[in-house]
Amino acid sequence: MWQLGDHSLTSRLLIGSAQYPSPTTMVEALRASQAEVVTVSLRRQQPDTDAGRRFWDLIRDTGLRVLPNTAGCRTAKEAITIARMARELFETNWIKLEVIGDDYTLQPDTLELCQAAATLVEDGFEVLPYTTEDLVVARKLVDAGCRVLMPWAAPIGSGQGPLNPYALRTLRDRFPDIPLICDAGLGRPSHAAMVMEMGFDAVLINSAVALADDPVVMAQAFAAAVNAGRYAFEAGLMTTREMAVPSTPVLGTPFWHANPVT
Amino acid sequence: MSASLGIAGAGLAGRLLGLEMAERGWQVTLFDQDTPDGIHSTTYAGAGMLAPGCELEKAETDIARYGLQSLPLWKALLARYGRSVYHAFTGSLVVAHPQDQRELQQLQRKVEQRATTPDVVQTVTADALAKLEPSLANRFRTGLYFPVEAHIDNRAWLAALREALVARHVTWHASSPVERVEPHRVITPQGASHTFDWAVDCRGLGARTQLSTLRGVRGELLYLHAPEVSLNRPVRLMHPRYPIYIVPRPDNVYLVGATAIESDDLGAVTVRSVLELLSAAYSVHSGFAEARVLETVAHCRPAFPDNKPRLLYADGVMHINGLYRHGFLIAPALIQFARHFLETGTPMDGAEPIMEAYAA
Numbered sequence: 044m045w046q047l048g049d050h051s052l053t054s055r056l057l058i059g060s061a062q063y064p065s066p067t068t069m070v071e072a073l074r075a076s077q078a079e080v081v082t083v084s085l086r087r088q089q090p091d092t093d094a095g096r097r098f099w100d101l102i103r104d105t106g107l108r109v110l111p112n113t114a115g116c117r118t119a120k121e122a123i124t125i126a127r128m129a130r131e132l133f134e135t136n137w138i139k140l141e142v143i144g145d146d147y148t149l150q151p152d153t154l155e156l157c158q159a160a161a162t163l164v165e166d167g168f169e170v171l172p173y174t175t176e177d178l179v180v181a182r183k184l185v186d187a188g189c190r191v192l193m194p195w196a197a198p199i200g201s202g203q204g205p206l207n208p209y210a211l212r213t214l215r216d217r218f219p220d221i222p223l224i225c226d227a228g229l230g231r232p233s234h235a236a237m238v239m240e241m242g243f244d245a246v247l248i249n250s251a252v253a254l255a256d257d258p259v260v261m262a263q264a265f266a267a268a269v270n271a272g273r274y275a276f277e278a279g280l281m282t283t284r285e286m287a288v289p290s291t292p293v294l295g296t297p298f299w300h301a302n303p304v305t
Numbered sequence: 306m307s308a309s310l311g312i313a314g315a316g317l318a319g320r321l322l323g324l325e326m327a328e329r330g331w332q333v334t335l336f337d338q339d340t341p342d343g344i345h346s347t348t349y350a351g352a353g354m355l356a357p358g359c360e361l362e363k364a365e366t367d368i369a370r371y372g373l374q375s376l377p378l379w380k381a382l383l384a385r386y387g388r389s390v391y392h393a394f395t396g397s398l399v400v401a402h403p404q405d406q407r408e409l410q411q412l413q414r415k416v417e418q419r420a421t422t423p424d425v426v427q428t429v430t431a432d433a434l435a436k437l438e439p440s441l442a443n444r445f446r447t448g449l450y451f452p453v454e455a456h457i458d459n460r461a462w463l464a465a466l467r468e469a470l471v472a473r474h475v476t477w478h479a480s481s482p483v484e485r486v487e488p489h490r491v492i493t494p495q496g497a498s499h500t501f502d503w504a505v506d507c508r509g510l511g512a513r514t515q516l517s518t519l520r521g522v523r524g525e526l527l528y529l530h531a532p533e534v535s536l537n538r539p540v541r542l543m544h545p546r547y548p549i550y551i552v553p554r555p556d557n558v559y560l561v562g563a564t565a566i567e568s569d570d571l572g573a574v575t576v577r578s579v580l581e582l583l584s585a586a587y588s589v590h591s592g593f594a595e596a597r598v599l600e601t602v603a604h605c606r607p608a609f610p611d612n613k614p615r616l617l618y619a620d621g622v623m624h625i626n627g628l629y630r631h632g633f634l635i636a637p638a639l640i641q642f643a644r645h646f647l648e649t650g651t652p653m654d655g656a657e658p659i660m661e662a663y664a665a
Contacts, residue, residue, distance in 0.1 A: 064363045066520075066567075067611035087566050087577075094570035097520040101610060115577075146546070200545055254411075256418065 048169040054079045056269045059249025066101050073105050076262035081107040082139050086115035090128045112139035119159035141173045148198040153180040164188030173226050176210035193226035200250040202230020215242045232268030239272025311491040311501035313483035316346040317632050318625050319507035320466040321640045327473040338482035343463045347509050350604035352552045352560045353459035353633050358425040358451040361416045367658040371635040378637035386469045391458040391555050399449040401543040408543035440535045456539050488621035488665045506624040509607040521569035521605030525578045526562025528600040533592030542589050549585040561586045574601040606630050619665035
């Protein structure tokens with residue numbers, strides 16, 4: 044069990060609801076992932092018209108906890124408006140806060156993000172900010188009242204895997220008590236296992252499952268990888284050893300035949 | 306005495322079925338909420354692409370198979386009813402910008418994996434691409450060519466079908482919405498009931514009065530007049546965010562589409578969608594810069610949750626619904642299935658994946 048906001052969760056995999064071949068496949072993949080939280084966008088559905096209701100109902104019917112997101116917003120103001128609409132539509136104070144600064148990479152605009160986060164926290168939201176691996180931005184988000192951080196591994200939908208593992212490890216070390224969810228850029232189950240081994244609390248996956256040839260089986264693959272990574276973290280990984288240069292005498296080799304220790 | 310058939314919905318499926326059965330001596334009556342020009346139908350809003358290969362990116366193998374089966378049927382239909390309707394069996398081309406080459410590879414891999422026939426897709430070099438589409442020469446280094454695909458002027462085709470139906474003295478209740486389609490009966494507002502040997506539901510989202518799982522998937526497209534651009538076939542641009550197609554019509558008119566948004570909204574095209582569509586079109590050919598925007602189109606594709614069409618049947622009634630984005634692609638094959646069922650009372654071989662008996 045782990046704690047996300049005021050809720051205890053068992054699964055450490057959060058899943059997205061975009062880009063599946065069909066809603067039926069999406070629902071099957073959601074189930075197969077055993078995720079307890081699903082993120083949903085509403086910006087493009089013109090939420091004030093309620094025109095996306097049928098699709099949202101399909102997601103609600105899964106019984107998963109809905110984490111609405113502000114995908115597609117480019118300013119703090121837009122994101123705040125969408126967050127407030129999402130709160131009414133989905134009756135939740137959770138919001139995955141995305142404020143995009145670059146349309147191609149979907150890199151977050153961290154300045155607008157911090158601003159929006161502060162306003163929304165004050166407004167009573169549980170803000171889950173989608174951010175880069177930047178340590179200082181992470182600090183400012185926490186200062187603004189975010190109780191969770193969602194750093195990217197790589198640009199959304201790129202499937203590149205962790206591009207800066209060093210910075211992700213730094214976040215883990217510097218924020219030992221803040222739940223860290225790796226959001227975006229994970230393309231393979233092994234990527235998910237890798238960040239979980241670092242001690243991330245959870246991962247959020249969308250494209251890697253939705254765009255797989257068989258999203259349902261891929262959802263299972265990610266579920267297994269997230270578990271594997273978490274177990275590995277809890278079990279404690281052995282340290283790697285430098286074996287290329289023998290540093291201790293090998294049994295059966297007279298010490299005068301062994302290479303000198305350097 | 307000849308058998309009678311009542312059809313609810315005069316979009317592509319309703320008109321094709323009406324014509325097919327009228328040719329076989331059935332007495333056909335059409336009901337449609339629209340006027341006979343059909344300008345509010347999804348058929349009128351679509352792009353008229355026959356792309357059984359490209360669609361394998363997202364659609365299931367059955368859809369592609371019905372699409373391939375439909376190609377020769379389309380040739381026959383066009384020869385018979387649509388001699389003046391613009392159409393071209395010139396294949397289609399898929400391109401991507403250098404930084405998005407992997408999108409092409411992914412498409413090719415998915416298509417080859419799911420295709421049931423060989424040679425659905427070919428990789429083309431810059432030279433071959435320049436021969437196919439001279440106006441794209443030096444703009445793309447490589448592409449994918451789907452040789453058997455085709456496109457049809459959907460609007461002209463709707464008009465041609467109307468003419469053919471009128472010539473065969475089909476009864477047409479225009480501006481006449483349908484509430485329900487029941488065994489042997491089409492019910493119009495105020496409970497007015499019209500009785501037939503068979504009643505067939507070919508409505509789009511209107512069928513939600515009975516088929517509650519139908520949903521709308523909003524699509525937006527633009528009509529452009531681009532005298533500086535000359536394309537012989539549909540060109541798709543693969544892009545991680547804004548995949549588009551550009552479909553030619555006569556006289557340098559192009560359709561640029563289409564968005565796919567999980568929404569029932571029938572409102573006007575949004576700025577964001579226009580920006581996406583036009584930016585992507587401009588990146589394919591700079592000649593679109595001075596093109597004129599003739600028209601913007603927004604409509605909702607009717608779809609079941611698995612995005613597969615259905616042919617539901619019971620004694621005296623049939624529903625042909627949820628054609629999603631595959632209306633032109635598969636309608637002729639579906640109409641064959643429907644005709645076979647109306648004549649024999651048994652499902653046709655090969656129709657199993659989409660035909661289902663239901664309790665009316």
